[in-house]
Amino acid sequence: MKWDALEEEPCSLARTVAVIGDRWSLLILRECFLRIRRFDDFQASLGITRHLLADRLKKLVRFGVLRKIPYQDAPKRYEYILTQKGLDLYPIIMSIVHWGNIHMVDARGRPLLHEHKTCGKMFDPVMVCSECGEPLSAKHVHVHPGPGARKSSPVHASARERAKRAAESS
Amino acid sequence: MKWDALEEEPCSLARTVAVIGDRWSLLILRECFLRIRRFDDFQASLGITRHLLADRLKKLVRFGVLRKIPYQDAPKRYEYILTQKGLDLYPIIMSIVHWGNIHMVDARGRPLLHEHKTCGKMFDPVMVCSECGEPLSAKHVHVHPGPGARKSSPVHASARERAKRAAESS
DNA sequence: ACCATAAGTTCTATTTTAGAACTGTCAATA
DNA sequence: TATTGACAGTTCTAAAATAGAACTTATGGT
Numbered sequence: 001m002k003w004d005a006l007e008e009e010p011c012s013l014a015r016t017v018a019v020i021g022d023r024w025s026l027l028i029l030r031e032c033f034l035r036i037r038r039f040d041d042f043q044a045s046l047g048i049t050r051h052l053l054a055d056r057l058k059k060l061v062r063f064g065v066l067r068k069i070p071y072q073d074a075p076k077r078y079e080y081i082l083t084q085k086g087l088d089l090y091p092i093i094m095s096i097v098h099w100g101n102i103h104m105v106d107a108r109g110r111p112l113l114h115e116h117k118t119c120g121k122m123f124d125p126v127m128v129c130s131e132c133g134e135p136l137s138a139k140h141v142h143v144h145p146g147p148g149a150r151k152s153s154p155v156h157a158s159a160r161e162r163a164k165r166a167a168e169s170s
Numbered sequence: 171m172k173w174d175a176l177e178e179e180p181c182s183l184a185r186t187v188a189v190i191g192d193r194w195s196l197l198i199l200r201e202c203f204l205r206i207r208r209f210d211d212f213q214a215s216l217g218i219t220r221h222l223l224a225d226r227l228k229k230l231v232r233f234g235v236l237r238k239i240p241y242q243d244a245p246k247r248y249e250y251i252l253t254q255k256g257l258d259l260y261p262i263i264m265s266i267v268h269w270g271n272i273h274m275v276d277a278r279g280r281p282l283l284h285e286h287k288t289c290g291k292m293f294d295p296v297m298v299c300s301e302c303g304e305p306l307s308a309k310h311v312h313v314h315p316g317p318g319a320r321k322s323s324p325v326h327a328s329a330r331e332r333a334k335r336a337a338e339s340s
Numbered sequence: 341a342c343c344a345t346a347a348g349t350t351c352t353a354t355t356t357t358a359g360a361a362c363t364g365t366c367a368a369t370a
Numbered sequence: 371t372a373t374t375g376a377c378a379g380t381t382c383t384a385a386a387a388t389a390g391a392a393c394t395t396a397t398g399g400t
Contacts, residue, residue: 001217001218002358003193007274010281011200011270011281011282012266012267012271013197013200013270014197014270015275016266016267016273016274017197017266020266021193021196022191022192024388027187038347040346043347050347050348050391051348051388052389053348064273074397074398075347075395076396077346077347088272088273089269090307091265091268091269092262092269094297094306095261095297096183097183097186098261099186099259099261100183103186104182104185105182105318108180109317110182110316110317111181111182111315112319113314113316114311115311115313116302118310119301119302121301123301124300125298126297126300127265127295127297128296128297128298129296130293130295130296131286131289131292132293134288134289136264136295138203138257141284141285141286142287143204144283144284144285146279146281147278148280149281150281171389172389208377208378209379218358219357220378220379221379221381222358223379224378224379246365246378248378
């Protein structure tokens with residue numbers, strides 16, 4: 001599969017993955033949320049090669065996740081800052097960090113703690129339903145085709161049947 | 171950087187990215203949550219090469235995200251199902267899908283709609299603070315070093331200073 | 341003149357991925 | 371008995387992406 005094709009897929013996960021679904025992009029975004037903004041700072045803190053860093057920054061700018069803002073004129077220099085579209089990635093970053101906190105920490109404990117300035121407490125992120133406010137889990141969610149769904153799934157009929165039976169028996 | 175090194179980093183995001191931070195792993199997990207379980211079904215629905223699919227499934231099993239369950243004896247066949255650790259990835263998947271729904275859909279609209287069985291309504295996921303229940307945004311969160319933090323950040327002192335000034339001025 | 345800072349670009353070697361064909365085991369069918 | 375098909379992989383070569391280091395360009399300071 002060509003990765004450009006991902007952007008065209010009728011699947012919101014695939015399209016998002018086309019933007020942020022590689023290791024360096026996610027690490028770069030982590031740095032952005034920690035207020036790193038300049039080329040050499042990204043490079044030094046991540047150990048990414050300059051080549052790839054330039055490529056990924058360009059891509060994130062192209063997708064509207066970052067914006068280049070000039071901070072000096074001679075020579076022309078830019079900072080990379082998150083757009084609103086980029087800031088909206090925060091729940092993704094936080095849910096990734098939270099899963100790591102629960103399932104991947106070693107004996108020393110969490111590398112970072114998060115304080116919610118609004119209430120002043122250390123917190124974990126919780127994903128809830130926008131309608132009733134209850135915490136979400138996969139088993140309480142049912143998926144329907146939306147207006148942008150493809151006509152017929154590429155999944156084997158046999159697989160669809162098995163999946164359906166599994167859904168009904170749960 | 172060798173990617174095995176990511177697992178060792180004192181950063182929950184990096185460690186999670188070591189597990190799910192590539193395109194195919196995320197797409198495979200999407201299928202898992204849609205109740206796809208078998209090798210050929212993954213292959214047919216994703217168009218992934220069999221080689222990479224075998225590799226990624228092995229990795230997800232090694233990390234304890236999926237488990238192989240035998241479903242027939244002769245010949246021995248297995249299904250790949252999500253463990254609790256895998257089910258806990260749901261907020262990550264949902265926040266990725268939600269961002270795509272907001273920022274990446276075309277004129278036709280969302281490919282999928284999500285119904286919360288508990289309340290019966292179509293919903294969007296919302297990330298809130300575990301302590302006060304308010305929706306989270308990056309600007310209302312302050313990060314502290316935790317017990318598992320590295321002693322000294324690899325980030326340039328100059329970058330740290332700039333980041334600190336930026337944090338204070340916000 | 342010389343060095344440092346900053347943001348890239350260019351180069352080659354290595355690793356990863358794509359795409360297709362092949363293998364092994366068993367059940368059902370001709 | 372021979373053949374076909376389902377299923378879960380493995381093996382192969384070519385193409386693409388990445389790592390690592392050196393180089394470029396523009397400017398300001400000593």
